[in-house]
Amino acid sequence: MLHFNQFEKSYSGHLVLKIANIKLPQGVFWIKGSNGSGKSTLLKAIAGILSFQGDIAIGTIYLKDHGIAYRKLVNFAAAEPLFPEFLSGAEMIGLFAKAKGGGIDQAEALLSEMRMKDYIHNPLSSYSSGMLKKLSLVLAFLGKPKLILLDEPLNTIDAESLEVLYHWINKKHKEEGISFLLSSHQPLDGIKLPGLRQINIDDKKIILNF
Numbered sequence: 770m771l772h773f774n775q776f777e778k779s780y781s782g783h784l785v786l787k788i789a790n791i792k793l794p795q796g797v798f799w800i801k802g803s804n805g806s807g808k809s810t811l812l813k814a815i816a817g818i819l820s821f822q823g824d825i826a827i828g829t830i831y832l833k834d835h836g837i838a839y840r841k842l843v844n845f846a847a848a849e850p851l852f853p854e855f856l857s858g859a860e861m862i863g864l865f866a867k868a869k870g871g872g873i874d875q876a877e878a879l880l881s882e883m884r885m886k887d888y889i890h891n892p893l894s895s896y897s898s899g900m901l902k903k904l905s906l907v908l909a910f911l912g913k914p915k916l917i918l919l920d921e922p923l924n925t926i927d928a929e930s931l932e933v934l935y936h937w938i939n940k941k942h943k944e945e946g947i948s949f950l951l952s953s954h955q956p957l958d959g960i961k962l963p964g965l966r967q968i969n970i971d972d973k974k975i976i977l978n979f
């Protein structure tokens with residue numbers, strides 16, 4: 770599903786991650802690693818929002834050769850989402866739905882399940898951190914991605930929303946074959962996410978624990 774080809778990421782000449790040649794199968798994966806090990810860096814590189822050496826492909830679609838097609842297949846929710854404060858949640862949904870090819874019905878269903886409809890037309894400057902996090906999760910499920918990257922998805926969301934998120938992940942994986950890479954310092958629930966597999970980042974390398 771996800772292919773790394775001679776991948777290397779450095780900041781100012783300082784190497785952070787090196788992945789020579791790995792093919793990750795379809796699945797739901799928990800990326801684990803200590804602070805500063807490179808989890809966010811890896812997710813941002815896969816999302817196509819960070820420069821790196823080498824290449825990454827989803828199936829046969831390489832990021833550096835087919836950037837637009839590749840980015841339609843990958844959705845990303847940041848650990849601490851930053852959105853323009855003057856826009857409303859609904860306007861962000863409109864922008865993402867257009868870019869990702871999602872329909873109004875899809876967005877309405879997601880907003881309803883996450884119980885966000887009461888405030889979705891309010892400006893983002895009025896949102897709490899949990900409300901912003903839930904918006905970023907909804908945006909990550911829009912369109913028809915093959916891979917969804919969620920950086921610290923458990924941060925700041927309440928227990929009820931977490932149940933909805935687990936349900937979405939399982940449903941999308943089972944029914945549409947969408948793969949997930951989740952980074953989390955908090956334990957992810959293997960009972961709520963059956964089939965969850967672990968990937969460790971250690972000493973600038975990724976280790977597949979399955």
Ligand SMILES: Nc1ncnc2c1ncn2[C@@H]1O[C@H](COP(=O)(O)OP(=O)(O)OP(=O)(O)O)[C@@H](O)[C@H]1O
Nearest residue numbers: 780781785802803804805806807808809810811954
């Ligand atoms: N923009 C940047 N410029 C320079 N160095 C950076 C930058 N972003 C990250 N780094 C460095 O890259 C390394 C990996 O950072 P990254 O944020 O990917 O780690 P992480 O595993 O997500 O950490 P955490 O668990 O603390 O969120 C760290 O040493 C960090 O200092």
